[in-house]
Amino acid sequence: MVLLTERDRIRQSLSELVERYGNTRSSLLPILQDIQRQHYHISEYAMQVVADLLGIHPVEVFAVVSFYSFLDFKPRGRFVIRVCRTMCCHMQGKDRVARQLETDLGIKFGETTPDGRFTLEYANCIGMCDLGPALLVNDRVYTEVTPNEVHHIIEECRKVFGAHAVQSQEVGL
Amino acid sequence: MIKSFVDKKLTFRDMDPDVSLKAAADMSSAEIIETVSASSLRGRGGAGFPTGAKWKFCSRAEGDQKYVVCNADEGEPGTFKDRVILTRFPHLVFAGMSIAARAVGATRGLLYLRGEYTYLREGLMAALQKRRDDGLLGDEIMGVDGFEFDIEIRMGSGAYVCGEETALIESLEGHRGEPRNRPPFTADTGMNAMPSVVNNVETFAWAAAIMEKGPEWFRVVGTDQSTGFKLFSVSGDIDRPGVYELPLGITVQELLAAVGGENAKAAVIGGASGRVVSQAEFNRKVCYEDVPTGGAVIVFGPGRDMLDVAENFLEFMCEESCGQCTPCRLGNTKLLECVRMLQEGTCSAAYLREIVELGESIHLASKCGLGQSSGNIFLSIVENFREEIMGRALGAVEPATLRS
Numbered sequence: 189m190v191l192l193t194e195r196d197r198i199r200q201s202l203s204e205l206v207e208r209y210g211n212t213r214s215s216l217l218p219i220l221q222d223i224q225r226q227h228y229h230i231s232e233y234a235m236q237v238v239a240d241l242l243g244i245h246p247v248e249v250f251a252v253v254s255f256y257s258f259l260d261f262k263p264r265g266r267f268v269i270r271v272c273r274t275m276c277c278h279m280q281g282k283d284r285v286a287r288q289l290e291t292d293l294g295i296k297f298g299e300t301t302p303d304g305r306f307t308l309e310y311a312n313c314i315g316m317c318d319l320g321p322a323l324l325v326n327d328r329v330y331t332e333v334t335p336n337e338v339h340h341i342i343e344e345c346r347k348v349f350g351a352h353a354v355q356s357q358e359v360g361l
Numbered sequence: 362m363i364k365s366f367v368d369k370k371l372t373f374r375d376m377d378p379d380v381s382l383k384a385a386a387d388m389s390s391a392e393i394i395e396t397v398s399a400s401s402l403r404g405r406g407g408a409g410f411p412t413g414a415k416w417k418f419c420s421r422a423e424g425d426q427k428y429v430v431c432n433a434d435e436g437e438p439g440t441f442k443d444r445v446i447l448t449r450f451p452h453l454v455f456a457g458m459s460i461a462a463r464a465v466g467a468t469r470g471l472l473y474l475r476g477e478y479t480y481l482r483e484g485l486m487a488a489l490q491k492r493r494d495d496g497l498l499g500d501e502i503m504g505v506d507g508f509e510f511d512i513e514i515r516m517g518s519g520a521y522v523c524g525e526e527t528a529l530i531e532s533l534e535g536h537r538g539e540p541r542n543r544p545p546f547t548a549d550t551g552m553n554a555m556p557s558v559v560n561n562v563e564t565f566a567w568a569a570a571i572m573e574k575g576p577e578w579f580r581v582v583g584t585d586q587s588t589g590f591k592l593f594s595v596s597g598d599i600d601r602p603g604v605y606e607l608p609l610g611i612t613v614q615e616l617l618a619a620v621g622g623e624n625a626k627a628a629v630i631g632g633a634s635g636r637v638v639s640q641a642e643f644n645r646k647v648c649y650e651d652v653p654t655g656g657a658v659i660v661f662g663p664g665r666d667m668l669d670v671a672e673n674f675l676e677f678m679c680e681e682s683c684g685q686c687t688p689c690r691l692g693n694t695k696l697l698e699c700v701r702m703l704q705e706g707t708c709s710a711a712y713l714r715e716i717v718e719l720g721e722s723i724h725l726a727s728k729c730g731l732g733q734s735s736g737n738i739f740l741s742i743v744e745n746f747r748e749e750i751m752g753r754a755l756g757a758v759e760p761a762t763l764r765s
Contacts, residue, residue, distance in 0.1 A: 220518075221518060255520065255537040278673050317438065328480060
């Protein structure tokens, strides 16, 4: 019996991604976006494998990952909470929402909870200027958030981690 | 569904995308370009380049594979009209892209959707599939021999600068979203070095509307150089934030009256790359030849602290500068530093003058449009609100920065 190592497994799943999007440079971003979604970060090893499969230098992949704010080297939480920090949300009270999030999660902006569940970040204008303060939890958008509602949003996410809960991807979060 | 307030009299509601596409299918490439040129439609993303001319350049350029790219990377602070268009009128946008494809001879379409709008993706994919099923995408569209076109959705990953068309192409090609030198222009050397039309979501929708109603219908509204209606995303200290359809050439005063913001002290028109318009300038016109905008209007009530505004927009610019050229990358951090000094009351008039000169250098020396306009908000605040920003003391009571 041959045991698959973690690295073999990663290489296998990346090969599948490359096959799906095509072996061209313009597939790089969709491939990286999928890795980020599945693994909550893009590891050095994954970057090297992708570079290898696309026939480009690993530093090219590194350059792309470092450029985009939705792609990360370091593992991010299962739920990434992004609070819009730009003018309109700022005027509508984003600071208080942000403070409550920090308090409820026990982390500062830019940090991930030790259990790997939540990451707290700022986002620049998410296009909800008429309905601020707004925030994104992964792909889901929350508008007109009040400091008091922060707690409910976090609880909604936490349900995913319950004993019989379905996986986060299945509920579309 | 997000409950944004949307103007009831939106023209797009009455449009039939199929009629537009049929009109284009019956025309030759030259006739479509002529129709769009005759309407004097200009780019709705903010830069205002004549759409007809852009399509003409692309149709004349030689290339084996031409592309039509829809810029749905709506990252400009204060703009959300494209989100509303993509949610409510996706077929009009796709019809506009197909019309452009027929005009320039493109067979591939790409819609670059910003990562923050991932939740719109599913609806757009369904709309695309429906068009394929109805024979409005694919081979022989509407039964016209040789009219072949399909659209693919690509996601952005959280970079404001990718809204700049050459940066967007770089990103589509799998690179860092760093703007290119122009020329060559995208119409001739775009996606994969092939001729490409890159237009904003709203531009495609208007192009489709023009195909249905004709160029004269479009031209009757607006000014000589800025024809037609424009969608405005209005937010801030007003009674009714939302998306409005207003004629170009409207004065700032009239615009504010329409949205319930008469008591405003200032407004940012054009987002982070726009400028601050003070009360004294409220009689100016919102159009390409006076105060240009991609549609973003952020209104500030009497209690707002303009230094707070400058700080927020400069923080935005410092974070979102692609870092490629020095004036924008380092210049904006110096401007932000100056705002913090003003907040503490430690900025001398002489130093402020130097920083204003630096702001003007950023405008002259940056490579892309976003870099060139990155200092505008700061410069217009310094120009219009000197009395408010000078001579502050740290910790003193400043105008309220929070609503209620």
